[in-house]
Amino acid sequence: MKANTESDARVERDYVGEVSIPRDRLYGVNTVRGVDNLTVSPLSIAHYPAFRDAFAQVKWAAALANRDNGVLTCEQCDAIVAACGEVIGGSFDTSLVVDLMEGSGGTSTNMNFNEVIANRAQHLLGHAAGNYEIVHPNDHVNRSQSTNDVYPAALKIATHAMLGTLVEHIAALAALFRRKETEFADILHLGRTCLQDAQPMRLGQLFGGYASLTSRLADELAAVRDKLRTLPLGGTAIGTGFGAPAGYRAAVYAHLRQVTGVDYQAPANSFDAMQNMDVFSRVSAELRTCAVSLAKIASDLTMLSSGPVGGLGELTLPEAQAGSSIMPGKVNPVLPMAMIQLSFAVVGNDVAVAQAVQYGELEINHFEPVVASRVFDSIAMLSHGITRFSEKCVAGIEANGIRNEQHLLESMAVATALVPKIGYARVSKLARQSVAEGRSLVEILETSGLLSRDETLATIRSASYPVFDS
Template structure:
């Protein structure tokens, strides 16, 4: 038995025909048509609470603005507001049945919300669901609105909300890298370029670079998040505002700010706001940049922890789980690998968003559902993935101090540090001898009486200190 195979049902009719609706559900005929025709993914419009709440908040603000404008009665407005509050508490989720990825340009989504809110409002006023004699989905819940301004507004509000949690996780990761930079401040480390030995440095300096990058990623997410505060509400179908009272727009933004605690703004140009979704190219681009940058760090950690015998082994990652079903004792860098894999998914999502933004046509963009689906997926993956990466990997990683020092002192990288003391020609001659004999440069210098190992280490220590203010 599926959701529609109920003995008790009410009937609703549209131009296609009559449908039966279970009496314990709040959706209507438009929701069922969207469900029947456009279900492709496994997620409904209720899957992301932030999106559900954003739609309810738009309808809530609209009901109050319509009351202010005199186009909605006090009893109707109050019932719609109470129904919207009920929805934000998750009490209507089982009636929000339309696919998040529906292909009707958002109309099925908007009508699903309109019908559920109308029917819940009817019940709150003591009337049966489906009668719509007091609160109608189109005439009252959707009053002064269209799908074309409400859907993108809800999408922006939901994205703004979801980015708050992501920004918090990025900032927490940045502070964790700060702690590691301080923890490893005195650990001598072999710097590498093109995977070849390069110059002496401190392991803490490497992690300070990771910290600086991650702080910057958080700051850029904050910047792009702020761009989401401009909404197209009040533009109705194409930006003219036709269908809404003159005072509606100012009122709806005032009420929306009171409801959400965020100051949302009307656009400078309503036609631009309806036609274009370039802000989501920017949002998705920052998500892509964030995950690509963190994947680079994850790749570094994978290399630095490689081994334990045949690799670099300069850092140790927390042992999260067994790494093989056949090789006993093998432990893999699963958390960095997960971050890298996540980057593939989010970069793919960004391509989908770019395509959707590009293919809007004339007065609106009707590919908003795929933008919702992909942006919400990227934010969710990043928020959860970064938290896991920080808590289970970065926070517990340690340095093998002696192995770091050995790799540096046995490498050709120390040659650069000795040039100021001995001159390029002398160091170059000794370096070629080191390569030819396969022996440590420091050992050859001490044997030759050029410099003791203690003096060489002092020169290396000096070379690995920054020559500029931190």
């Protein structure tokens, strides 16, 4: 990360030596060290806007709290707040260059934000970047804070924001399934267990189950999202609050509520809040549950739409794109396939989060960057995937009513519905006759004069609505 010439560079020093920094960049020497030593992935800390904004919101609230407690001047505070506002607007993303997966326990991330905010504050006050005469990254932007309380606080704030959007996407998918439940309410359908013919039902009931599941997924994610409102801010390095004035903690939460619009709270025990990240095990577990549950639905849709000739063909999915480079006219269920594949990645992310939460040591957990990376990745994949799955697949699903009814009426599942009407023994005998003669049970009932086709259909329709349904 070296500038090309002396004229377009400024020089900063640390105990390791000098570094040249492009004048159009607002980071400092700590950022350069973090980038040079710890870049391992293609994503920077500015990649997820919610994370960038959360860090700036914490610095904003901290500046106001420090001003209230007399450890920052109004001039310093105002400049820091203004710089934070510009960071939130995305103005300095090109200077937020530390790797999201950096391995310094978040220190490089925190210092990248501190340096960018300090240097922009310097500019706003008419001073050059890098000298830090008025606003210093550590002494002022990071005042009353430590990476150890700021990073997990920003991580929780960002996750809370991202989950809000995801919950909305899942709720919208549930509404689509409800619409299909109504649309397919009168279509007879062959219910299957263990991939074998089972009982009569309505196709709408199948989609009603999908709607209920999806609604529950949204509710559970909303519940775990609420657990992210407890932050470790004010604990500084290990939970003691050492280095912060007495009134800082109350002030920083009051200001953070105003800055974010969310009622974030101090923890009941600061040491617990600093030591443990178990809430992210719960968040990640709910993301995993969401992913694998939707993958199950996607698998069902793939199976029910299989064919169109050699498979079930009971559903028709919207045609999204050509399915083969060699087989003309083939169309694959690419949206359900994508949801299933996405679930594999989310499950893997959950394993990484569980490992990181487990390996916190003593007073802090320094594996927060991998938690941030994996949780953000899962939320982003689910948000994008569900949006496409909803719009490009579920919204346009059509039912083949004739095929659904045909499969049911030609199956032995009809027998179950007929037991109350003509008795178990007689139905069993007719069922064996159906297998022996290769004729449907409906046909045998009609030719034997026991039940007409219409009477059989009426019996099946009645049986497909359980008495406990509203």
